[in-house]
Amino acid sequence: MTGPDFDEEPAEHRRFARYLHDLEAVDESDEADLVAVVLGDQDTTMAESAVGRHMDRRAAQLLATAAFTLWTDTMADVIADHDFLTRRLHEWRLLRTIVMGDPWHGHDHADRLLARGTQTAPRPRTNPPNPKRREPPARSAGAANLN
Template structure:
């Protein structure tokens, strides 16, 4: 006698299985959505709105998002938006004006302001514009790691020797080796 027979249950896939197993109705999309915490729904709505915003409306929308009662969630949504936009604009001619506008917009939010400064430093390193070693060494792990994965040999050498973490130093060393192979 197998255990299914011993407990009065049929094998999986047996058409009579429902008679022995309680059947839970599938949760509708509406009820599943209502179970989602409010801050998750607002975060998704903020990301959606930020993804759709056009030039002159961007600062106003960011300001509105930053008034959300959940400050941490609001700043996370704005941070994600700034990272996406900065990556798009970083090497182009629209960077300076956008970065200045965004810096004014998030001026009362130190973490967001710092991220914009770090994007400006990343841009300088990437485009081989003037930058200072001390700024790079004082930057966050995020920026050091992002820079260590890039092609600027001078920055790679600095980070390979003095990057804050072992991961940053190793990534920079790997980048230096990669760049040396490209030269050959």
Template sequence: MSADSGWNADEHVRFARYRQAFDEVAPADAAALVARVLTDPDKGMANSAVCEYLDRRAAELLADPGYPSWCLEMTRAVMADDFCTRRLNEWTLLRAMTLDEPWDVESLLTASNWLQLHTAERSLATSPLQILAENGRTRRIRNIAQSRLSAAQRSTSTEPDR
């Protein structure tokens, strides 16, 4: 996406253009595009467009060895934006939990509802599910985590010993 001499007044048009640009961007150009979008005068819309990209790309790279270098590059691009920085940090926490790498319980407990819900709905790791079943921020998060934890424990107890 080239630099505009002026902004289209309609944020919906800009958002659509940003989404298309993120769909087409080469990995080597992604950080520059993220930084460019974050200069949009409508901060909420810009955050939304960037976080949509971060969510898609982080999900694709979550267990990939390329995630750390991508994350470092994106961290530099979003450093002036607290919301996008937090989202990227939460993806990194999710990666650690997913790969059974060291992570901090307090980080999960103070994470956004988005991360807690995402973890409760999708994690296969019993440790974060146990923590969220007991201490998730909302009743919905606690219930989903408890249900998935119970299902995981049932499937583990019915598997034959090897």
């Protein structure tokens, strides 16, 4: 990772890019240790952002697999002192509960996650009325049903 543009980037931007690269390439057996190293960075916001992106990527990969639970338990221990990351991991656990068809009502953040999902989900597009299409005449209430 060198070059004229890269060398002009602020140090925290270079570390962020390196952390993202390293987290994407890390072996599962070394993942927790690397996450801990990243979270030890002096720029807490940048470090949490890098780990948050990594968690989102890994959680999406593991969501419907048996490995998800062990991974979230491991991550929970590493990120325990980071409130944002802990909440984010909890949201992933809740999403897995929903995806797997397990009961989820009453979970912390369930209503907030559901509301967020309905706000960000794509809405079906309604087609404008076609002026060339004729609607069938409305039936009167007293008309006989001939079917």
